[in-house]
Amino acid sequence: MSPNPRPLRKLGFLTIGLFDEKDPRQGHESTLDLIALGERLGFDSAWLRHRHLQYGISSPVAVLAAATQRTSRIQLGTAVTPLGWENPLRLAEDLATVDVLSGGRLNPGFSVGPPVHYEQVRGALYPDTGEQEDFSPRRAERLIALVRGEDASDFAGTEGIEVYSHRVQPHSPGLADRLWYGAGSLRSARWAGEQGLNLLTSSVVKAEALLDGPFDFAGIQAAQIRAFREHHPAGERARVSQGLVVIPTDSATPDQRARYEAYARSRTPRTLAPQGPARLLFAPDLVGTSEELAERLRAHAGYREVDEVAFALPFSFGHEDYAQILTDLATRLGPALGWAPGRG
Numbered sequence: 001m002s003p004n005p006r007p008l009r010k011l012g013f014l015t016i017g018l019f020d021e022k023d024p025r026q027g028h029e030s031t032l033d034l035i036a037l038g039e040r041l042g043f044d045s046a047w048l049r050h051r052h053l054q055y056g057i058s059s060p061v062a063v064l065a066a067a068t069q070r071t072s073r074i075q076l077g078t079a080v081t082p083l084g085w086e087n088p089l090r091l092a093e094d095l096a097t098v099d100v101l102s103g104g105r106l107n108p109g110f111s112v113g114p115p116v117h118y119e120q121v122r123g124a125l126y127p128d129t130g131e132q133e134d135f136s137p138r139r140a141e142r143l144i145a146l147v148r149g150e151d152a153s154d155f156a157g158t159e160g161i162e163v164y165s166h167r168v169q170p171h172s173p174g175l176a177d178r179l180w181y182g183a184g185s186l187r188s189a190r191w192a193g194e195q196g197l198n199l200l201t202s203s204v205v206k207a208e209a210l211l212d213g214p215f216d217f218a219g220i221q222a223a224q225i226r227a228f229r230e231h232h233p234a235g236e237r238a239r240v241s242q243g244l245v246v247i248p249t250d251s252a253t254p255d256q257r258a259r260y261e262a263y264a265r266s267r268t269p270r271t272l273a274p275q276g277p278a279r280l281l282f283a284p285d286l287v288g289t290s291e292e293l294a295e296r297l298r299a300h301a302g303y304r305e306v307d308e309v310a311f312a313l314p315f316s317f318g319h320e321d322y323a324q325i326l327t328d329l330a331t332r333l334g335p336a337l338g339w340a341p342g343r344g
Contacts, residue, residue, distance in 0.1 A: 007338020010308035012045030013038060013326060014079050014243055016315055017057035027055075028063060030319045035067045037323060038074055041330035042341025045075035045107065047243075047310045052085055053121070056315075061094050061108075068102040077107035079200055079243065079310060080182035083143065084115040084135045085125065092146035092168045099172040106172075108147075109180035109200045111188075112140050137191055140181070144195060148176040180241070184280075189224040193231030198239040201225065201302065203283040203312060207274035215274060217283045221302030242303055245285040246311040248293055248328035256321060260287050263314055285314065290332035297337065 015034060019027020035046045046067070048060035057063055064076045076098075081091070099106040114135045115121055122130040146152055149167045156166040181192035183199055185206040192199050205224065207215045225240050232238035247264070249257045264285040271284045286293055297303045311329060313322055330341075 006307045008307060008309065008334065009339070009343060010044040010241070011330065011334045011339045012043055012047060012075070012077075012241065012308070012310035013329065014047040014049065014310045014312040015322070016049045016051060016313070017060075017063065018315060019055055019057075021055055028057070030322075031057065031063060032067055032070055033319070034322055034326065035074065035076070036070050038326055038330075039071045041326060043074055043326070043330060044308070045077055045310060047077040047079040047107075047109070049079060050081055050085075052082075052115070061091075061098055064106065065098045065101060068098060068105070072103075073105075075105050075107050076102060077180065077310070078109050079202075080109040080111045080180070082115065083110050083112050083139045084118070084133075086143075088139060088143040089146055089152055089168065092143055092152075095147065096168060096170050096172045096175060099175045099178075100170050104172065104174050106175065107178045107180060107198075108175075109182055110140060110143065111182040112137050141195075144176070144179060144197075147179060149173075183224060183228065186224055186227050189228040190231045193228040193238065196233050198241070199225065199228045200241055200243060200310075201306075202243040203245055203285075204280050207279040207281040215281055216301075217271070217281050218301040218303075220281065221283075222305050225302065225305040239308065240306045241308045241310050242306045243310045243312050244283055244297075244300075244303075245314055246293060246297075246309075246329070246333070247285065247287045247314060247325055248290045248333045249288060250290050250328045250332045252324055252328075256324060257287075259317070259321075260314070263287075263316070290328060290336045293333055294336040 015031060017027060017031040038046045048057050048063060050060055052058050060078045067076055095106060095108050112135060115125060126133050146168050149171050151166045152168050153166055156164050180198040180200045182202065183189040183192050184204055186208055189199065201221055205217060205220045229236055229238045247260045249260060264287045267285055270282045274281050286296055313325060
């Protein structure tokens with residue numbers, strides 16, 4: 001187990017951006033307000049999940065474009081964009097545009113694989129090309145190449161009054177260094193390392209036969225992080241961010257604490273054994289005082305491999321709950337882990 005003597009260097013948070021179908025603007029505005037609050041509290045980063053055909057943010061890149069105009073310092077990321085839903089060239093254009101608007105603060109995270117419920121959504125998503133779509137890592141390689149500025153067209157020049165470029169425009173030179181891959185298996189972690197990407201880990205891994213004895217989420221995650229760095233050109237300096245669900249209760253009301261604890265208990269059964277054909281293993285949600293949480297995190301084999309985090313907010317609470325959690329993360333738990341605003 002890594003001794004990890006380093007203090008926490010970067011503190012971030014991740015949200016699904018839940019909204020009511022009857023009033024979607026309120027939920028989206030709440031998310032933007034939380035990002036602005038995160039900046040005021042000193043967080044290093046704010047990340048949005050993708051939720052297609054659900055009641056969470058379906059277009060994080062558009063929401064982050066709005067966030068660029070309400071913030072000036074905090075890094076803005078997607079965790080993660082499932083590329084099966086995207087055209088890599090069009091996505092590269094959107095990412096570069098938002099990065100330019102943000103002044104170079106965008107951190108796009110992505111993953112590969114077919115869309116969830118693909119058979120049900122294929123007729124709307126790819127009615128004519130569904131059988132030919134490639135959901136392998138090659139789709140990600142196309143995105144990486146386009147963001148890096150490789151040719152998207154074999155034509156460039158002036159045609160009448162129109163001027164055309166070989167590569168995606170706008171081109172944002174530093175964006176390629178801020179690409180992150182969401183990996184949950186040894187193979188995907190190795191691939192991300194070979195590509196020279198940054199690594200996003202979350203509260204779910206594939207339960208592969210890495211360890212003797214019972215499956216251990218923290219041990220599996222730590223092994224994936226080590227495999228990533230072994231295959232990355234930067235080695236031990238390669239960036240990894242951990243994204244567990246962490247809920248501090250220091251300033252929570254008794255009602256809030258009871259709801260947080262009930263939420264975590266309701267999700268505990270899925271942490272006891274691998275779930276479904278993919279054998280997904282989920283991490284327990286962590287609820288408690290910052291002192292208790294700091295102790296549990298320091299004993300977590302995955303956490304001991306990182307010095308940056310994007311703690312995930314629980315899915316189903318209100319704006320006031322999220323404001324309390326973010327405030328405790330920034331003012332209580334972060335400092336207990338050695339973090340200070342502006343250090344990263």
